[in-house]
Amino acid sequence: ARNNIAPAAIVFCEAEEILTLGAIIAAKIFDSPVAILRLPVKIYEELSNANTAKIKNKTLEFSNKSIPLSKPNIDTIKQRDSDRSMIAGDKGLAVKIAMEVICTMAAVQDAHELIDVSRAHIDGCILAHDANLNFAEKMHDMGAKTCIPTTINAISVDRENWQSQGLVPEFGLKASRLADAYVKMGAHPTFTCAPYLLDDAPVIDETIGWSESNAVIFANSVLGSRTQKHPDYFDLFIAITGRAPKTGVYLSENRSPVCELRVKVPEFFDDAFWPMLGWLAGAKSPIGIPILTGLENVSPTQDDLKALCAAFGTTSGAPMLHVRGHTPEGFNEIPENTKLEEITKIDFINLWQKFNSDEVHVDLVAIGSPHASMSECSAFADLLEGKYCFDKTKTILTVGRNTLAELFSTGIADRLKKSGVQVIPDICWCSITEPIFPKNASVLMTNSGKYAHYGKGLSGREVRFGSLENCAKAAMSGQAPRDLPIWLSPN
The missing domain is CATH 3.30.499 (Aconitase; domain 3)
Known part of the structure; x- marks a missing residue:
C-alpha cells in the first residue's frame, strides 16, 4: 500500500486475519488504505464472474448489483x-x-x-x-x-x-x-x-x-x-x-482436540523421531488441534517436545497439540466421535526421504532452529568428544543470549570453540544471511524438523536431516549417512 502498488480491494469469503490486520495498520498508521471485503459465499462467487466492480459510497457495485458494505462495529x-x-x-x-x-x-x-x-x-x-x-x-x-x-x-x-x-x-x-x-x-x-x-x-x-x-x-x-x-x-x-x-x-472450549493421531512408535528410535512426528502430526491435522496417543510409555525430554512443537508449526495452522501422558491437557477425555488416524513407520520413512537429499557431503551443520537449549549444546559438545570439526564443514549453533551466558559460565562454550563450533546469539536459522551463512556451502545438515522443512527455500541449498548424534558425526567427518537410521530400517 505504501508503494502504491496495492490492489484496490482484497476480497474474501471466509474469516481472514493477516491481510486484514495489515490493511487496518496501513490505513490507521500510514494513511494508505486498502479495502478488505468479506462477502457471503454466494455473493463472492457472483463477484468472481463479473468483469468489473467498484466500491462507491460504502457500496460494492457489479453486474447491476449493489451490495451495502459496513465496517466491523467495535x-x-x-x-x-x-x-x-x-x-x-x-x-x-x-x-x-x-x-x-x-x-x-x-x-x-x-x-x-x-x-x-x-x-x-x-x-x-x-x-x-x-x-x-x-x-x-x-x-x-x-x-x-x-x-x-x-x-x-x-x-x-x-x-x-x-x-x-x-x-x-x-x-x-x-x-x-x-x-x-x-x-x-x-x-x-x-x-x-x-x-x-x-x-x-x-x-x-x-x-x-x-x-x-x-x-x-x-x-x-x-x-x-x-x-x-x-x-x-x-x-x-x-x-x-x-x-x-x-x-x-x-x-x-476451543482447546479440545478435533482428531486423535495414534502413533505406532518404532523400536530403538532416536531424537530425530520427535521433529519428524511433529511434522507428520501437522500434515495430518493442518487446521485443527490433534491429540497424539500411543506415546504413553516413552519419556520425551523438554528438547524433544520443543522439536515436536516447532515442526508441527510448519505443517499445521493450529496453535497447539496434546500428547497423551505428557502435556497438561493431554490427560483430558477425548471427545466422542473424534476422528482417528494413525502415524506409522512408513510415514516416517517417507518423510525421511522427503527431508533428505541424495547428497552425502555436508558443508554446513546447522543447529538451533528454534534456538538451542543448554542441554542440546551440552549434548552436542559431548558428542564431539573434544574432536575438531572437519575443516571443510562449518558448524554453527544459534542460541539465545541467556543460553550463551550460561554456556560461558559452565565452560561449554570453550569446549565447543575448541572443537571448531561457532556459537552465535540473537539470530536464528530462519533469519540468518550470508556471509554468516557460508557462501560456498551447497549442502547443510540439521536436526531441526522446522529447518529441514524451510531450509532449502530459505537458503537455496540442499538439505540433510538427522539426529543430533548424526549431525555431530557430519561435523567431524563432513559426511552424512547414506542409509536410513536403524530405527527406520526394514525389519
Whole structure:
C-alpha cells in the first residue's frame, strides 16, 4: 500500500486475519488504505464472474448489483472503562491506535470482549522487509511503551558483533535499528525464538500474548499457558495495552482436540523421531488441534517436545497439540466421535526421504532452529568428544543470549570453540544471511524438523536431516549417512 502498488480491494469469503490486520495498520498508521471485503459465499462467487466492480459510497457495485458494505462495529465489544479511556486517547496516540485495532480485530474474530494478558512476545523484529522497520520506528515515534513484560524474538543480526562478521553495513544498521526500536519501547533484549527457555517461563493457565509459531505452540501445549497465535505487529499492540481479543484458545472450549493421531512408535528410535512426528502430526491435522496417543510409555525430554512443537508449526495452522501422558491437557477425555488416524513407520520413512537429499557431503551443520537449549549444546559438545570439526564443514549453533551466558559460565562454550563450533546469539536459522551463512556451502545438515522443512527455500541449498548424534558425526567427518537410521530400517 505504501508503494502504491496495492490492489484496490482484497476480497474474501471466509474469516481472514493477516491481510486484514495489515490493511487496518496501513490505513490507521500510514494513511494508505486498502479495502478488505468479506462477502457471503454466494455473493463472492457472483463477484468472481463479473468483469468489473467498484466500491462507491460504502457500496460494492457489479453486474447491476449493489451490495451495502459496513465496517466491523467495535461498539459490540464489551469494554472496560480503561479500554474506553485508551480509545479516547487518554494514554497517547500509540495506545489509542493499538486499542482501536485490537477492538476492530476482536470484531473481525467474532469476539465479544477482551482479556488481560500478563506478558507479550514480539515476532516482527526480523528485517524481512523495510515495512517491519517503518512500523516499529513509527510506533516508537508516536510514544509507544510496553505496559507488560515483553520479550523479543530472534533478530536478523548478532546485535553486538555483526560489524565484525562481514555483513553489508546498510543491512546491519537497519536490522539493528529495528531491534533497538522495540527495546526503546520497553521490550527486553532477549532476541530469542525460544522464550520458554528463559528463567521466567509462563505457567499453566497463564494468559499471555505471544507470537512466533513454535513459541505459541510450546506455550499452549507443553506449558499449559494460553495464547492465540498472534500475527506480527498485533503483538506490539497487545504489549502496549495488556489486552487481547478473548477468542480462540484463550477459551477452554476451543482447546479440545478435533482428531486423535495414534502413533505406532518404532523400536530403538532416536531424537530425530520427535521433529519428524511433529511434522507428520501437522500434515495430518493442518487446521485443527490433534491429540497424539500411543506415546504413553516413552519419556520425551523438554528438547524433544520443543522439536515436536516447532515442526508441527510448519505443517499445521493450529496453535497447539496434546500428547497423551505428557502435556497438561493431554490427560483430558477425548471427545466422542473424534476422528482417528494413525502415524506409522512408513510415514516416517517417507518423510525421511522427503527431508533428505541424495547428497552425502555436508558443508554446513546447522543447529538451533528454534534456538538451542543448554542441554542440546551440552549434548552436542559431548558428542564431539573434544574432536575438531572437519575443516571443510562449518558448524554453527544459534542460541539465545541467556543460553550463551550460561554456556560461558559452565565452560561449554570453550569446549565447543575448541572443537571448531561457532556459537552465535540473537539470530536464528530462519533469519540468518550470508556471509554468516557460508557462501560456498551447497549442502547443510540439521536436526531441526522446522529447518529441514524451510531450509532449502530459505537458503537455496540442499538439505540433510538427522539426529543430533548424526549431525555431530557430519561435523567431524563432513559426511552424512547414506542409509536410513536403524530405527527406520526394514525389519
